[in-house]
Amino acid sequence: xxxxxxxxxxxxxxxxxxxxxxxxxxxxxxxxxxxxxxxxxxxxxxxxxxxxxxxxxxxxxxxxxxxxxxxxxxxxxxxxxxxxxxxxxxxxxxxxxxxxxxxxxxxxxxxxxxxxxxxxxxxxxxxxxxxxxxxxxxxxxxxxxxxxxxxxxxxxxxxxxxxxxxxxxxxxxxxxxxxxxxxxxxxxxxxxxxxxxxxxxxxxxxxxxxxxxxxxxxxxxxxxxxxxxxxxxxxxxxxxxx
Amino acid sequence: xxxxxxxxxxxxxxxxxxxxxxxxxxxxxxxxxxxxxxxxxxxxxxxxxxxxxxxxxxxxxxxxxxxxxxxxxxxxxxxxxxxxxxxxxxxxxxxxxxxxxxxxxxxxxxxxxxxxxxxxxxxxxxxxxxxxxxxxxxxxxxxxxxxxxxxxxxxxxxxxxxxxxxxxxxxxxxxxxxxxxxxxxxxxxxxxxxxxxxxxxxxxxxxxxxxxxxxxxxxxxxxxxxxxxxxxxxxxxxxxxxxxxxxxxxxxxxxxxxxxxxxxxxxxxxxxxxxxxxxxxxxxxxxxxxxxxxxxxxxxxxxxxxxxxxxxxxxxxxxxxxxxxxxxxxxxxxxxxxxxxxxxxxxxxxxxxxxxxxxxxxxxxxxxxxxxxxxxxxxxxxxxxxxxxxxxxxxxxxxxxxxxxxxxxxxxxxxxxxxxxxxxxxxxxxxxxxxxxxxxxxxxxxxxxxxxxxxxxxxxxxxxxxxxxxxxxxxxxxxxxxxxxxx
Numbered sequence: 001x002x003x004x005x006x007x008x009x010x011x012x013x014x015x016x017x018x019x020x021x022x023x024x025x026x027x028x029x030x031x032x033x034x035x036x037x038x039x040x041x042x043x044x045x046x047x048x049x050x051x052x053x054x055x056x057x058x059x060x061x062x063x064x065x066x067x068x069x070x071x072x073x074x075x076x077x078x079x080x081x082x083x084x085x086x087x088x089x090x091x092x093x094x095x096x097x098x099x100x101x102x103x104x105x106x107x108x109x110x111x112x113x114x115x116x117x118x119x120x121x122x123x124x125x126x127x128x129x130x131x132x133x134x135x136x137x138x139x140x141x142x143x144x145x146x147x148x149x150x151x152x153x154x155x156x157x158x159x160x161x162x163x164x165x166x167x168x169x170x171x172x173x174x175x176x177x178x179x180x181x182x183x184x185x186x187x188x189x190x191x192x193x194x195x196x197x198x199x200x201x202x203x204x205x206x207x208x209x210x211x212x213x214x215x216x217x218x219x220x221x222x223x224x225x226x227x228x229x230x231x232x233x234x235x236x237x238x239x240x241x242x
Numbered sequence: 243x244x245x246x247x248x249x250x251x252x253x254x255x256x257x258x259x260x261x262x263x264x265x266x267x268x269x270x271x272x273x274x275x276x277x278x279x280x281x282x283x284x285x286x287x288x289x290x291x292x293x294x295x296x297x298x299x300x301x302x303x304x305x306x307x308x309x310x311x312x313x314x315x316x317x318x319x320x321x322x323x324x325x326x327x328x329x330x331x332x333x334x335x336x337x338x339x340x341x342x343x344x345x346x347x348x349x350x351x352x353x354x355x356x357x358x359x360x361x362x363x364x365x366x367x368x369x370x371x372x373x374x375x376x377x378x379x380x381x382x383x384x385x386x387x388x389x390x391x392x393x394x395x396x397x398x399x400x401x402x403x404x405x406x407x408x409x410x411x412x413x414x415x416x417x418x419x420x421x422x423x424x425x426x427x428x429x430x431x432x433x434x435x436x437x438x439x440x441x442x443x444x445x446x447x448x449x450x451x452x453x454x455x456x457x458x459x460x461x462x463x464x465x466x467x468x469x470x471x472x473x474x475x476x477x478x479x480x481x482x483x484x485x486x487x488x489x490x491x492x493x494x495x496x497x498x499x500x501x502x503x504x505x506x507x508x509x510x511x512x513x514x515x516x517x518x519x520x521x522x523x524x525x526x527x528x529x530x531x532x533x534x535x536x537x538x539x540x541x542x543x544x545x546x547x548x549x550x551x552x553x554x555x556x557x558x559x560x561x562x563x564x565x566x567x568x569x570x571x572x573x574x575x576x577x578x579x580x581x582x583x584x585x586x587x588x589x590x591x592x593x594x595x596x597x598x599x600x601x602x603x604x605x606x607x608x609x610x611x612x613x614x615x616x617x618x619x620x621x622x623x624x625x626x627x628x629x630x631x632x633x634x635x636x637x638x639x640x641x642x643x644x645x646x647x648x649x650x651x652x653x654x655x656x657x658x659x660x661x662x663x664x665x666x667x668x669x670x671x672x673x674x675x676x677x678x679x680x681x682x683x684x685x686x687x688x689x690x691x692x693x694x695x696x697x698x699x700x701x702x703x704x705x706x707x708x709x710x711x712x713x714x715x716x717x718x719x720x721x722x723x724x725x726x727x728x729x
Contacts, residue, residue, distance in 0.1 A: 003550075003551045007488070007492070007547055008488065010544075011491075025505055025506055027506050028505060042420075045422060045425070062514070065509060065523070074509075123377055124383045124406075126405075126407075126408050128429065128430060128725050129725055130428070130431025130434070130512060132382060132431075133512075141491045141495045172384055174357075201424050202413060202428070204417070205413050206409060206412070225514065228511070
């Protein structure tokens with residue numbers, strides 16, 4: 001017992017006190033800034049770059065840094081979530097402040113219904129376990145997402161919305177739709193990671209079935225590969241409290 | 243010669259690979275008494291060529307041979323009826339090429355058509371089924387588990403996977419002529435470094451690219467850090483599954499320290515973007531190096547303390563000991579690999595067996611723990627963490643003695659008619675990448691084998707005769723990959 005208490009004392013406090021303004025290591029590749037009119041689009045492994053006029057699609061971008069030498073700089077800004085697919089496209093000289101202004105456009109009802117408590121059911125539809133590990137990390141002692149009333153729950157029946165990771169494989173399409181239909185209304189859908197938003201590195205695979213995304217409305221897009229816990233928590237928090 | 247003998251990361255000419263009959267392969271497999279490493283087909287015009295690769299773990303050699311199926315041949319006598327190791331490999335071969343292994347004891351879908359399969363059923367009074375998945379209660383990947391229970395006791399567990407099938411091998415072949423390291427990082431997101439390293443080594447061997455020494459060392463430092471991070475995370479998950487909350491919390495935050503240091507090196511918590519064909523993209527300088535050592539020392543202290551307190555608790559021991567036992571005989575028969583096999587007393591570790599000079603030069607003793615229960619897998623993870631820390635420190639010292647580039651421009655042209663096997667010991671076990679090129683150096687076939695492909699059946703054996711409530715615990719002690727299996 002004494003050993004247990006000692007161990008606990010030795011750990012001290014590990015949580016990040018202010019998630020909304022948490023500092024991020026400088027090396028983190030977050031929001032990209034485009035410096036050039038003519039980007040070499042061939043360096044991008046997922047086709048996120050476009051030239052004349054230059055743009056990056058964060059919905060496809062894996063933040064790998066391959067375009068770093070080719071007119072793009074990566075900042076360590078991590079609040080990348082948006083409510084519209086179009087807002088994920090970054091144009092030349094766009095700053096993080098410009099991006100943030102347009103990123104989250106939430107509705108009054110969202111804040112009223114989900115503002116203090118949001119229970120989510122996660123569906124891995126072909127995810128590589130990268131996003132899944134980061135979503136699990138959201139609930140650990142460092143990030144402690146539960147303090148804002150946001151939690152992952154075991155059943156869609158208990159959930160207010162679903163979080164999709166992975167490019168949605170043919171084999172998971174049915175289970176995903178089943179899960180969505182089992183979630184009571186009102187509900188939200190969150191796409192997490194480049195794979196879920198655009199197919200990411202698997203966008204050319206014939207084993208995918210992304211019809212779900214055409215059928216049902218998407219409320220929040222959270223880019224990354226994988227999504228950083230701070231990106232996820234801040235994205236969801238902004239969405240339900242703004 | 244019926245077999246061509248080669249080594250890890252060695253290029254051989256496809257024309258040198260012998261073509262022998264299936265009966266000869268069977269006879270040799272019995273005589274050679276080696277472990278099956280790969281068994282896969284390749285379309286050759288209308289015919290199908292089947293490649294068989296065996297691993298001689300004692301001498302660090304790989305044996306390769308092939309056999310040709312004429313387009314009219316649609317069946318053959320299965321290997322699995324004699325050797326269980328072939329079980330999944332033959333299911334895969336059947337699914338891809340529709341050549342049926344006769345008398346296969348359990349020929350069922352591997353990655354496709356799960357909905358058309360009717361599960362094995364046990365009959366009798368008070369026997370009941372429990373179906374779990376594909377979507378699980380936790381935030382994990384999808385897979386379906388079907389338990390046949392009598393009361394709380396599990397008699398049989400059937401595992402159905404394939405929900406994650408994204409066609410990785412095809413995506414790679416169809417992709418552009420550039421090297422696709424980013425795809426490899428997303429095959430199995432918890433073994434980013436292992437997969438990317440296996441792919442890069444394979445491509446470097448194919449293109450005769452000699453990468454700088456510094457990048458060789460940095461890759462291995464990252465590989466060991468990946469091992470440390472995942473093992474700590476899994477020890478936390480094991481603690482969580484027996485409701486030992488303090489262990490779960492402390493291991494959880496300790497893992498964060500390791501992956502945050504990875505972020506400082508590579509800009510990603512899992513080391514994405516670090517490795518490219520031709521070297522690595524980020525250097526480790528003196529300041530960063532001492533930061534890593536400092537972090538490791540802190541982590542070692544916490545892991546030591548927590549493990550000690552945890553394993554001194556009788557409630558913990560009573561849950562871990564004699565739960566989910568896989569005997570050495572079973573593990574060997576199933577062809578188990580990696581950490582799980584070592585915990586069951588099978589002495590294999592491709593880092594040492596296949597003579598990776600960066601490891602063998604360190605004069606280490608392979609840690610292994612041989613009771614095959616959850617406790618031994620927990621304890622082995624602890625030992626491997628300690629050993630990996632030693633390796634990282636030794637490699638950092640070596641790194642400080644070298645100077646020079648970390649990356650060179652790779653040769654884009656691949657060698658013609660070549661066959662290359664690359665094996666990397668990820669934290670879960672051996673990650674095997676095999677490539678075959680054609681007459682113009684074009685990539686014709688790329689085969690990936692995850693350690694989970696061998697080990698999933700081990701989990702099914704582990705839960706037999708255990709309480710169903712111990713399943714999550716057994717599952718976490720293996721922590722097998724769904725996406726690595728499904729590709």
